[in-house]
Amino acid sequence: xxxxxxxxxxxTVGQGLLQILHDKKAYLRDAFGFExxxxxxxxxxxxxxxxxxxxxxxxxxxxxxxGKTLAAYPKALxxxxxxxDPLDMLxxxxxxxxxxxxxxxxxxxxxxTSYIKKALRLGKHVVTSNKGPAALHYREICExxxxxxxxxxxxxxxxxxxxxxxxxxxxxxxxAVLEVKGILNGTTNFILSKMETEGMDYGPALxxxxxxxxxxxxxxxxxxxxxALAKVVILSNVLLGGALxxxxxxxxxxxxxxxxxxxxxxxxxxxxxxxxxxxxxNGVVSASVSPQKLPLSDPLAGVMxxxxxxxxxxxxxxxxxxxxxGAGKIETGFSILSDILAVHRC
Amino acid sequence: xxxxxxxxxxxTVGQGLLQILHDKKAYLRDAFGFExxxxxxxxxxxxxxxxxxxxxxxxxxxxxxxGKTLAAYPKALxxxxxxxDPLDMLxxxxxxxxxxxxxxxxxxxxxxTSYIKKALRLGKHVVTSNKGPAALHYREICExxxxxxxxxxxxxxxxxxxxxxxxxxxxxxxxAVLEVKGILNGTTNFILSKMETEGMDYGPALxxxxxxxxxxxxxxxxxxxxxALAKVVILSNVLLGGALxxxxxxxxxxxxxxxxxxxxxxxxxxxxxxxxxxxxxNGVVSASVSPQKLPLSDPLAGVMxxxxxxxxxxxxxxxxxxxxxGAGKIETGFSILSDILAVHRC
Numbered sequence: 026x027x028x029x030x031x032x033x034x035x036x037t038v039g040q041g042l043l044q045i046l047h048d049k050k051a052y053l054r055d056a057f058g059f060e061x062x063x064x065x066x067x068x069x070x071x072x073x074x075x076x077x078x079x080x081x082x083x084x085x086x087x088x089x090x091x092g093k094t095l096a097a098y099p100k101a102l103x104x105x106x107x108x109x110d111p112l113d114m115l116x117x118x119x120x121x122x123x124x125x126x127x128x129x130x131x132x133x134x135x136x137x138t139s140y141i142k143k144a145l146r147l148g149k150h151v152v153t154s155n156k157g158p159a160a161l162h163y164r165e166i167c168e169x170x171x172x173x174x175x176x177x178x179x180x181x182x183x184x185x186x187x188x189x190x191x192x193x194x195x196x197x198x199x200x201a202v203l204e205v206k207g208i209l210n211g212t213t214n215f216i217l218s219k220m221e222t223e224g225m226d227y228g229p230a231l232x233x234x235x236x237x238x239x240x241x242x243x244x245x246x247x248x249x250x251x252x253a254l255a256k257v258v259i260l261s262n263v264l265l266g267g268a269l270x271x272x273x274x275x276x277x278x279x280x281x282x283x284x285x286x287x288x289x290x291x292x293x294x295x296x297x298x299x300x301x302x303x304x305x306x307n308g309v310v311s312a313s314v315s316p317q318k319l320p321l322s323d324p325l326a327g328v329m330x331x332x333x334x335x336x337x338x339x340x341x342x343x344x345x346x347x348x349x350x351g352a353g354k355i356e357t358g359f360s361i362l363s364d365i366l367a368v369h370r371c
Numbered sequence: 372x373x374x375x376x377x378x379x380x381x382x383t384v385g386q387g388l389l390q391i392l393h394d395k396k397a398y399l400r401d402a403f404g405f406e407x408x409x410x411x412x413x414x415x416x417x418x419x420x421x422x423x424x425x426x427x428x429x430x431x432x433x434x435x436x437x438g439k440t441l442a443a444y445p446k447a448l449x450x451x452x453x454x455x456d457p458l459d460m461l462x463x464x465x466x467x468x469x470x471x472x473x474x475x476x477x478x479x480x481x482x483x484t485s486y487i488k489k490a491l492r493l494g495k496h497v498v499t500s501n502k503g504p505a506a507l508h509y510r511e512i513c514e515x516x517x518x519x520x521x522x523x524x525x526x527x528x529x530x531x532x533x534x535x536x537x538x539x540x541x542x543x544x545x546x547a548v549l550e551v552k553g554i555l556n557g558t559t560n561f562i563l564s565k566m567e568t569e570g571m572d573y574g575p576a577l578x579x580x581x582x583x584x585x586x587x588x589x590x591x592x593x594x595x596x597x598x599a600l601a602k603v604v605i606l607s608n609v610l611l612g613g614a615l616x617x618x619x620x621x622x623x624x625x626x627x628x629x630x631x632x633x634x635x636x637x638x639x640x641x642x643x644x645x646x647x648x649x650x651x652x653n654g655v656v657s658a659s660v661s662p663q664k665l666p667l668s669d670p671l672a673g674v675m676x677x678x679x680x681x682x683x684x685x686x687x688x689x690x691x692x693x694x695x696x697g698a699g700k701i702e703t704g705f706s707i708l709s710d711i712l713a714v715h716r717c
Contacts, residue, residue: 049545195540198712346692346695350689355687
C-alpha cells in the first residue's frame with residue numbers, strides 16, 4: 026500500500042527520515058508492503074515544496090546538503106516550490122500522514138500544536154518527534170485524533186527511535202505500568218560519565234560535550250533537566266495515565282554536581298545519574314527529575330555515555346529495562362518511520 | 372471481540388495464563404476490547420476438559436491447586452472431563468486460538484510439533500512457549516500457518532514474557548538485525564553471579580540454585596548451555612533469517628568455570644557471562660553459546676541474578692538492549708497472553 030506523506034520541518038530529523046525512506050525503499054516494500062510518496066514539505070527556514078507526483082528524494086537531499094532552500098529543487102522535475110506556511114501547505118496536499126518534525130517549544134508547544142490539530146481536523150494521521158505538543162497537550166490532541174478516527178503517534182519524543190511506546194503498546198500490552206525510571210537525556214549522561222571515568226570536573230566535561238556536539242552552546246535545557254522533564258511528563262501521561270503539567274514536576278539538573286560528589290558516590294559503590302522518575306500510587310501520578318545515586322546493581326547504573334535507558338515497573342512482568350540511542354539524525358528519523366509503519370499496519 | 376481458546380498443557384505456564392485471564396478480565400475487555408473464553412484443555416497428566424460455555428477458571432485453578440486432575444472439575448458446572456489426547460481434543464473444539472504449553476523436547480520437538488501442525492491444519496492460530504517446535508521446525512510451521520492464513524507466535528520461547536519478538540516486529544520494524552548477543556538462561560547467570568559476588572565455587576552455587584528452584588535436579592540442560600542453544604537457534608532463524616539446526620551451533624556451558632576463573636576476570640575488569648551469540652555476515656548466519664569475559668561497559672555485564680537480557684545490533688538504531696525476567700509462572704503465562712493479544716489486534 027502506498028502512503029502519501031507530508032513533512033513539516035525538514036531539518037536533521039526530516040532529512041534522516043528522507044534518507045531512510047530512500048535507502049530502504051525496496052526493503053520496506055518487500056518486507057511490509059509499504060510504499061511512501063513524499064508529496065509535500067514545509068519548513069520555516071527552507072520554504073515549501075508541493076509535488077503530487079512524489080518528491081525525488083536524492084535530488085532534494087542534494088539541494089539541502091548544499092545549504093540551499095527548497096526553492097533550489099530542480100525545476101526540471103515535477104513539483105512547485107513556493108513560500109507556504111505549514112498551515113497552508115496542509116490545506117494544499119492530499120497526504121494522509123503528516124510527519125511533524127519542527128523544534129520543541131516546551132513553554133507553548135507552538136507552532137507545532139497548531140500544525141498537528143489542523144492536520145487531524147483535515148483527516149490526516151500525525152506522527153511527531155516534537156516534545157512540546159506531547160508534553161503540554163497530549164490528551165486534547167489524542168481526543169481530537171480519536172474523534173476523527175486517526176492516529177497521533179509520538180515514539181520519537183522520548184529516547185528517539187529506541188522503542189519505548191511501541192514496547193509498552195505491543196510487547197507489554199496487558200501489563201499495568203506502575204513506575205518508570207530512566208536516563209532520558211544523553212548530554213547529561215555523557216557529562217556524568219566523563220566526570221566519573223575520566224575524573225573531569227563539571228565545567229570541562231560540559232565543554233567537551235559542547236565540542237563534540239552533544240550539548241548546545243546554551244546547555245540550559247539539558248543540564249538543568251528541562252529536556253528530561255518534558256520526557257517524564259510525556260511518559261507519565263502516556264504510560265501511567267496521568268494528567269501532569271510540566272509545572273507539577275520538581276526538576277533539578279546536574280549543574281551543581283561536583284567531581285567530589287561523583288567520587289564520593291563511587292567510593293560508596295554508587296553512581297550519579299540524572300533520573301526522570303514517575304509513579305502511580307493509589308491512582309495519583311507523581312513525577313520528578315533529579316540527580317540520584319544509584320547502586321551499581323541498578324540496570325540504569327551501567328548506562329554510560331550518551332545512551333538513554335528506561336526501566337518500566339509492571340504488574341505482571343516485573344521490571345523491564347530498554348537501553349539504546351536517545352538522539353541522532355537517523356535514529357530520530359527512524360522514530361518517525363516506526364510510527365508511520367504503525368499507521369500502515371492498522 | 373471474544374476469542375475461544377484451547378490450552379494444550381496445563382502445568383505452570385498454563386495455570387499462569389489462566390490466572391492472568393481471570394485477574395485481568397475486566398481490564399483486558401475495557402482496554403483492548405478483548406474477551407477470552409477457555410473452551411478446552413488437554414494435559415497429558417491431568418486429562419482433558421471440554422466446556423463450550425467456557426471453563427470456570429477459579430473453580431479449575433482450585434482443583435489443580437489441590438493436585439487433582441481435570442476429572443475433579445465440579446460436575447455441577449457445564450462441561451465434560453474425559454481422557455482425550457490433545458490431537459483428539461483439537462478435533463472436538465471450535466477454539467480459534469490454541470495455546471501450546473507442553474514441555475520442551477529439544478531433540479525431536481514432539482509431541483508439540485504434531486499438536487501445532489494439527490491445530491494449524493484445523494484453521495486455528497497457534498501461540499507457544501515451547502522451544503522445541505520453534506528451534507527445530509520454525510520455517511516449516513510458519514509456512515503451514517501462512518498457507519492457512521493463520522499466525523504462529525512464539526514470544527515465550529525466549530526470555531519468557533520479556534518482549535523480544537514483539538520488540539523486533541513492532542518497535543524495530545524497518546531495521547535489519549545484524550547481530551544478537553544475550554544472557555538467555557537465568558540459572559547459569561544466577562550461578563555465575565553468586566560465584567562472583569559471594570565468592571562461591573561452582574558446586575555450591577549450583578546447589579544453591581537447585582535449592583531455590585532455579586535449577587533442576589538434573590541441571591544439564593542449563594549448565595551445559597543446551598537451553599541457551601535452543602534459544603540462540605530460534606533467535607537466529609526468526610530475527611536473522613537463518614536456517615540453523617541445533618547441531619550447527621558450537622555450544623559450551625559453564626560447568627568448567629571455576630571460582631579462580633571468575634576472580635581472575637574480575638581483577639582484569641571483566642565478568643563471565645554465558646553468552647548466546649548469532650550474527651549474519653555476507654548473508655551467512657552463524658551462532659554460538661559459550662562463557663565469555665565481558666568488559667563491564669557491555670550492557671550485558673550488569674545483568675545479575677536470574678535476569679535475562681538481549682542486545683540487538685541493528686542497521687538504523689545501533690545497539691538496543693532489553694533486560695527482564697527470563698522465566699516464571701506469571702511471566703511465561705503473560706508471554707502467551709501477549710501473543711494472543713497480537714492475534715486479537717490483527
